[in-house]
Amino acid sequence: LRCSFEECSATAEWLLSRTEIRPLVGIVCGSGLGGLAEMLKDQMAFKYSDIPNFPQSTVHGHAGRLVFGKLKGKACVCMQGRFHLYEGYPIHKVTMPMRIFKLLGVETVILTNAAGGLNQDYKVGDIMIIKDHINMPGFAGNNPLAGPNDERFGVRFPSMSDAYDRELLQLAQGVGAELGFGDFLREGVYCVLGGPSFETIAECRMMNRLGADAVGMSTVHEVIVARHCGMRVFALSLITNQAVMDYDSQEKANHEEVLETGQLRAKQLERLVSNMVTHIEHNNNDA
Ligand SMILES: O=P(O)(O)O[C@@H]1C[C@H](O)[C@@H](CO)O1
Numbered sequence: 001l002r003c004s005f006e007e008c009s010a011t012a013e014w015l016l017s018r019t020e021i022r023p024l025v026g027i028v029c030g031s032g033l034g035g036l037a038e039m040l041k042d043q044m045a046f047k048y049s050d051i052p053n054f055p056q057s058t059v060h061g062h063a064g065r066l067v068f069g070k071l072k073g074k075a076c077v078c079m080q081g082r083f084h085l086y087e088g089y090p091i092h093k094v095t096m097p098m099r100i101f102k103l104l105g106v107e108t109v110i111l112t113n114a115a116g117g118l119n120q121d122y123k124v125g126d127i128m129i130i131k132d133h134i135n136m137p138g139f140a141g142n143n144p145l146a147g148p149n150d151e152r153f154g155v156r157f158p159s160m161s162d163a164y165d166r167e168l169l170q171l172a173q174g175v176g177a178e179l180g181f182g183d184f185l186r187e188g189v190y191c192v193l194g195g196p197s198f199e200t201i202a203e204c205r206m207m208n209r210l211g212a213d214a215v216g217m218s219t220v221h222e223v224i225v226a227r228h229c230g231m232r233v234f235a236l237s238l239i240t241n242q243a244v245m246d247y248d249s250q251e252k253a254n255h256e257e258v259l260e261t262g263q264l265r266a267k268q269l270e271r272l273v274s275n276m277v278t279h280i281e282h283n284n285n286d287a
């Protein structure tokens with residue numbers, strides 16, 4: 001079976017036998033946002049290539065390491081590099097790390113990504129808290145839960161109307177306001193596409209009309225699998241570029257700009273995430 005319970009358990013046990021850290025929070029770093037992992041203290045890092053059954057990172061800006069450590073005293077695990085559909089991985093491989101998180105004991109997942117801004121009020125450098133998503137590959141049947149369902153992970157038909165935890169969203173708003181980030185902190189809808197080509201002008205206009213505020217190539221698949229197995233989810237997008245909506249514009253989306261904007265806002269993003277982590281409540285606080 002693809003990414004079966006047994007396969008995921010073997011990977012989780014391999015990791016648990018090599019570190020004493022028992023993470024309650026799992027973090028995923030988006031393009032150019034790998035600095036988040038560097039915040040962890042008492043680090044223990046594994047290269048993806050050394051972890052049994054783990055995919056490899058192939059994208060510039062995604063280091064390919066799983067880092068365990070403490071963030072302000074809280075045990076965390078951080079993916080420094082994620083997997084995308086356009087790398088050629090089947091969708092269940094893209095999301096497999098969420099099941100590993102679950103089997104490591106993670107209760108809360110924090111996902112980050114770099115995204116293009118569709119909302120005309122957004123500026124490059126804005127941080128958008130994701131309140132909901134539009135799953136374009138899902139419309140075409142490409143859902144990470146397609147195939148036989150293993151009840152040990154979750155139910156056949158999981159709800160997605162509560163995908164993004166509202167308490168965590170409130171917490172992020174509060175922490176953001178305390179840090180003085182109000183001017184560039186937003187809340188909106190993220191739309192995922194398969195990539196790797198960036199979208200056309202007509203596609204951007206369409207998504208905007210459909211209610212999307214930002215567009216990207218990740219996160220949603222991971223959210224679905226994380227929710228399926230009962231972890232709480234918080235996600236945010238760094239708006240690294242304005243989606244091109246106008247035929248008179250000479251702008252063109254490019255990955256270099258995405259990584260550069262990541263660097264500009266990295267420190268603020270790290271502060272937002274680390275301050276949030278200190279406030280997250282867990283059922284099991286003995287790790
Ligand atoms: O992993 P994320 O979603 O942050 O990466 C985005 C989407 C593409 O992988 C890349 C495009 O620049 O950034």
Ligand SMILES: Nc1nc2[nH]cnc2c(=O)[nH]1
Pocket residue numbers: 114115116117193195198199215216217240241242243253258
């Ligand atoms: N699809 C998509 N992904 C992105 N990641 C960062 N910027 C963009 C963008 O404009 N479009």
